[in-house]
Amino acid sequence: MYSIGVIHRFDAAHLVSAVARGLHGHTFTAVTRLKADRLRAPGFVVDFGALKVIARYIDATLDHRNLNEVLGEMSAGRDVATHLLGWCRSNLELPDGVTLAGVVVSEGGTGWEDVPLTSWRRRFEAAHHLPGLGDAHKCSRVHGHTYQVFAIPDESPDVGTAFADEMLIPLDNYLKEGFNYRYLNEWFPVPPTSENLAQHLFAWCEEHLPKVRLAAVRVSETPSTWAEYRRKDLS
Numbered sequence: 001m002y003s004i005g006v007i008h009r010f011d012a013a014h015l016v017s018a019v020a021r022g023l024h025g026h027t028f029t030a031v032t033r034l035k036a037d038r039l040r041a042p043g044f045v046v047d048f049g050a051l052k053v054i055a056r057y058i059d060a061t062l063d064h065r066n067l068n069e070v071l072g073e074m075s076a077g078r079d080v081a082t083h084l085l086g087w088c089r090s091n092l093e094l095p096d097g098v099t100l101a102g103v104v105v106s107e108g109g110t111g112w113e114d115v116p117l118t119s120w121r122r123r124f125e126a127a128h129h130l131p132g133l134g135d136a137h138k139c140s141r142v143h144g145h146t147y148q149v150f151a152i153p154d155e156s157p158d159v160g161t162a163f164a165d166e167m168l169i170p171l172d173n174y175l176k177e178g179f180n181y182r183y184l185n186e187w188f189p190v191p192p193t194s195e196n197l198a199q200h201l202f203a204w205c206e207e208h209l210p211k212v213r214l215a216a217v218r219v220s221e222t223p224s225t226w227a228e229y230r231r232k233d234l235s
């Protein structure tokens, strides 16, 4: 199962009746998550760019506002999430097979709270381009990212110790040799989208690290976007 997430930040005030101190404010993060069983060309759940409408809505409606004036009394983080989920349901045009998996809003968070602290994390620096998007799409040009890779352990109760850090040394070496300071299109067998990279790295771990039990691999090109490939029975 594939999923993608886009993280939007906004700064707002609110007064929540359960919080005694009165009007206060936060930098909020809203993480919108979509999932799909299969990818659409060139290897997307949907293009991150198609979700920029959410940022535009948040900027126009919630950012630098008093949320009580927008949402009334129901202005706690979970109320904002419910509001954004409703907005997404009414306004996002999703292709067949793509589901809106949820919106999580946090107060003063980073948007990355859903990655377990026990996950293994590495970065690599690479160039790529995405073929088949048309010349007007910026990602059809050769460009690069500081990628982040998260190997997320399966922490189901019956699994026991999912992995020790040193068990992932071969993955570290694979990233250093195959991905870091490389132009991914020169060798990657399919368009190097975040989704395809996540699925490839998950499958690579399954094949080469039989003692490591992963729940998912997440790949992030930018601090506000990610794609994940998750073990089917944990989706």
Ligand SMILES: Nc1nc2c(c(=O)[nH]1)N=C([C@H](O)[C@H](O)COP(=O)(O)OP(=O)(O)OP(=O)(O)O)CN2
Binding pocket: 004, 043, 044, 045, 046, 047, 048, 049, 130, 139, 143, 192, 193, 194, 195, 221, 222, 225, 227
């Ligand atoms: N579902 C996916 N959509 C896109 C991917 C991807 O891997 N999966 N990749 C790209 C491009 O590589 C692009 O560089 C990143 O796009 P985007 O996140 O839209 O770009 P920015 O963070 O630079 O966004 P700005 O708001 O314009 O700064 C495209 N889509």
